[in-house]
Amino acid sequence: MPRLCHLIKFLRSSTLIVLSLLSALSAQNVAAKQPDPLETAASQLFASGFRGALLAARGDKILLQKSSADFGDLQRPFRFASITKQMTAILIMQEVDAGRLQLDQPLGKYWPDYPNPQARQITLRQLLTHYSSLYNENAEPTFHMRNANQGDNMQAFASGICAGPMKSAPGSTFDYNNCDYLVLGALLEKISGQPFAQLLQRRLFxxxxxxxxxxxxAAMPDNPAHVHGTLGGKAEPEVNFASYGAAGSSYGTLQDLLAFDRAFIAGKLLTPAARADMLKPNATGGALGVWVYPFKGADERKPTTIVERQGWIAGVRILNLLDIQNGHILILVSTNGDLDLTQTWNNQGPAAGILKALLQSK
Incomplete structure (x- = not known):
């Protein structure tokens, strides 16, 4: 009888162990079957008709990268467009950090013979935040960057077209304007004695x-091997990307833009004080070369601060979103030039869902 009792106890114990193991395995299977919120959000984005590519990362880890057929290989270069303005702003802040420029000093202090005397009163901060009131070529319905500047001479463009008549006093009105950054790029060339392209390579790239x-x-105003998109449902028009200079002429791959974002987050490009100054938003979220705003993500009670920069030329749009504090990076490249990517700040638009999933990712 004692042996029988021991056997019964052993069988009961073994049964409990087996049941526990089965329960644990079942829980693991259930957990494994739970869809990844980031993957789900990305699938929903592409299912909605999004064409292009996306990359989501946290710190040194890429969490997701995906592209549609028209974008193709994730290593294909594409125009950065106005992401270039963020880069120009960093170069300016490097000069501020070195004491060679001051944000609230007028352009005329550094460029005393700028052809438009009224424009000499514009401060560098006003140029960086689009409050300069410089002549805006986009205000002319028949103006084409492709025809206005067949080459890539920023000095000629900045002191020529951009020195046209101003419609209001500096600092009075927000007006998004490529000339603001073309003038900043030309100024960087003047004070450094180096072409803007070399400054980008040496100090950022x-x-x-x-x-x-x-x-x-001028030798490569476009590259057929780079990503191209559509505009108005048709193949995008021919564009001379060289003409955008410091306002939009840079290009690279998703990996390049990711490397740039990581370097910016890690503090490799600016001192903490200079970066903090650059990312200080005004009442409408405008900072220096970027926009900064709160976004409800991982914690509804405590919004995450997002740094946003967009780019758009013809059939390609780019959205570059950074969560500096936690190291989250989200890049969207749309090959549909008609797609509006501007509503993320309002928790709407194509990027809102995937950004929220990224901020909540473990």
Whole structure:
């Protein structure tokens, strides 16, 4: 009888162990079957008709990258467009950090013979935040960057077209304007004695590890091998990307833009004080070369601060979103030039769902 009792106890114990193991395995299977919120959000984005590519990362880890057929290989270069303005702003802040420029000093202090005397009163901060009131070529319905500047001479463009008549006093009105950054790029060339393209390579591309990044120039105003998109449902028009200079002429791959974002987050490009100054938003979220706003993500009670920069030329739009504090990065490249990517700040638009999933990712 004692042996029988021991056997019964052993069988009961073994049964409990087996049941526990089965329960644990079942729980693991259930957990494994739970869809990844980031994957789900990405699938929903592409199912909605999004064409292009996306990359989501946290710190040194890429969490998701995906592209549609028309974008193709994730290593294909594409125009950065106005992401270039963020880069120009960083170069300006490097000069501020070095004491060679001051944000609230007028342009005329550094460019005393700028052809438009009224424009000499514009401060560098006003140029960086689009409050300059410089002549805006986009206000002319028949104006085409392709025809206005067949080459890539920023000095000629900045002191020529951009020195046209101003419609209001500096600092009075917000007016998004490529001339603001063309003038800043030309100013950087003047005070450094180096072409803007060299400044980008030496001070941003190389320190960031951007191996395929470059700038369109007169010899390469476009590249058929780069990503192209549609506009108005048709193939995009011919564009001379070199003409955008410091306002939009850079290009690279997703990996290049990711490397740039990581370097910016890690503090490799600016001192903490200079970066903090750059990211200080005004009442409408405008900072220096970027927009900064709160976004309800992982914690509804405590919004995450997002740094946003967009780019758009013809059939390609780019949305670059950074969560500096936690190291989250979300890049969207749309090959549909008609797609509006501007509503993320309002928790709406194509990027809102995937950004929220990224901020909640473990």
């Amino acid at each position: 190389q320190p960031s590890g951007m191996k395929s990044a470059g700038m369109y120039n």
